[in-house]
Amino acid sequence: MIGIIRDFSVRLLIYSARSVFVNGNRCFQVLQDRAPVGWYRKCLLKASARKAIGSLNSCYWQGCYLYRKRTRGVQLVRQPPLILFSNSASGSAQGDRLLALWRELVPSYRRSETFILEPEAEFDALLTRALLYCERCNGVLVVAGGDGTISSVINKIAGRSITMAVVPQGTFNFFARNYNIPLEPDAALRFVLSAEPVTLPLACLNDRSFVVSVGLGLYPKVIAARESHQQVAGRSGFSAIVSGVWTLLRERHISRAKLHYNGNTQRLATPLLMVIHNRRQLEQLDSRFQGDPQRLAVLRVHPVSFGAMLRLLANGLLGRLLDEENIDCFNTDELRVEIRRRRVQVALDGELIKMRLPLRFHIRRHGVRCLLNGDTS
Numbered sequence: 001m002i003g004i005i006r007d008f009s010v011r012l013l014i015y016s017a018r019s020v021f022v023n024g025n026r027c028f029q030v031l032q033d034r035a036p037v038g039w040y041r042k043c044l045l046k047a048s049a050r051k052a053i054g055s056l057n058s059c060y061w062q063g064c065y066l067y068r069k070r071t072r073g074v075q076l077v078r079q080p081p082l083i084l085f086s087n088s089a090s091g092s093a094q095g096d097r098l099l100a101l102w103r104e105l106v107p108s109y110r111r112s113e114t115f116i117l118e119p120e121a122e123f124d125a126l127l128t129r130a131l132l133y134c135e136r137c138n139g140v141l142v143v144a145g146g147d148g149t150i151s152s153v154i155n156k157i158a159g160r161s162i163t164m165a166v167v168p169q170g171t172f173n174f175f176a177r178n179y180n181i182p183l184e185p186d187a188a189l190r191f192v193l194s195a196e197p198v199t200l201p202l203a204c205l206n207d208r209s210f211v212v213s214v215g216l217g218l219y220p221k222v223i224a225a226r227e228s229h230q231q232v233a234g235r236s237g238f239s240a241i242v243s244g245v246w247t248l249l250r251e252r253h254i255s256r257a258k259l260h261y262n263g264n265t266q267r268l269a270t271p272l273l274m275v276i277h278n279r280r281q282l283e284q285l286d287s288r289f290q291g292d293p294q295r296l297a298v299l300r301v302h303p304v305s306f307g308a309m310l311r312l313l314a315n316g317l318l319g320r321l322l323d324e325e326n327i328d329c330f331n332t333d334e335l336r337v338e339i340r341r342r343r344v345q346v347a348l349d350g351e352l353i354k355m356r357l358p359l360r361f362h363i364r365r366h367g368v369r370c371l372l373n374g375d376t377s
Helices: 002-034 039-070 095-105 123-137 147-157 174-178 185-194 218-233 237-250 279-285 306-317
Strands: 082-087 111-117 140-145 163-168 196-205 208-210 213-217 255-261 264-270 272-276 296-301 327-332 335-338 343-348 351-356 359-372
Touching: 082 095, 082 123, 095 111, 095 185, 111 123, 123 140, 123 147, 140 147, 140 185, 147 163, 147 174, 147 208, 147 351, 147 359, 163 174, 163 185, 174 279, 208 359, 213 218, 213 255, 218 272, 218 343, 264 296
Parallel strands: 082 111, 082 140, 140 163, 163 359
Antiparallel strands: 196 208, 196 359, 213 272, 213 343, 255 264, 255 335, 272 296, 296 327, 335 359, 343 351
């Protein structure tokens, strides 16, 4: 609308100026032909020139007045530049295709620097450069990668005045699915161009944030086995599921812990404990789960035999986990986990990390700003 008004005003101004000059030129020709020689002719020429200039000046100010009147109350919003940070090693990432779509779909006036993480590059160093550049130009960091990459970026920008956007390139893409971000790169880039910044809550474990889940017990072993298997079979959802099922059936590990939540204290023994802050992952386990973005969902598996574990895995794969009697599930705002050791290995958003005990889980209400469609439910 603003462009139409501006174009109309400029055209009107040019047309009026042209009309003044044409009429003034005709007037000059008449004066030159009919005016007497001498000072009288010069006076007429000067008067005509002043009149033409005055008419042009009046036309200019009338055009400015019309433009201001038509655009009153309308604010011109500067669209921030987009900085691409892409992890070429994430999931089924397609670096060349993504760059081609980036140049094709993103307008040149919004495209800025690109930071591509190659296999031999250092993640933290490249991400630090990208964040400094983003802060310098007050731009939006477009993160192309899986849940692990997104989690690492969020841990760097949480609490800072940086807005991010997501182009999913991972294996499961739970973060993107949780906030209805398209999974195809071209659709995701179009989504970024039309989205608006929204403040999201973040789940935190001690001093780190996570966007999907944290697993203890057998889950870190599942992630380690998945990574080793995918180096041979390639990255795919099917290979990840097969590797996870095989590890859970083969391994035997019982963790003894003390949980503090909702004013209660519980001592337990469990082969697997998961803290989830992602509605899509809960729905994948069972559609009857009611995910709350302001709370944590805790799943605890009872110590079971081989046959019971096989049945539990079958129910989980079929999306009927709540039918399993060897599962406890509850929601909480905060959770503290105590284990008799100094450090414990956890799987945080698919990344293996050693954490100091006790483990403190909580929700940060105003965590990070992300470009979304406004519907975060």
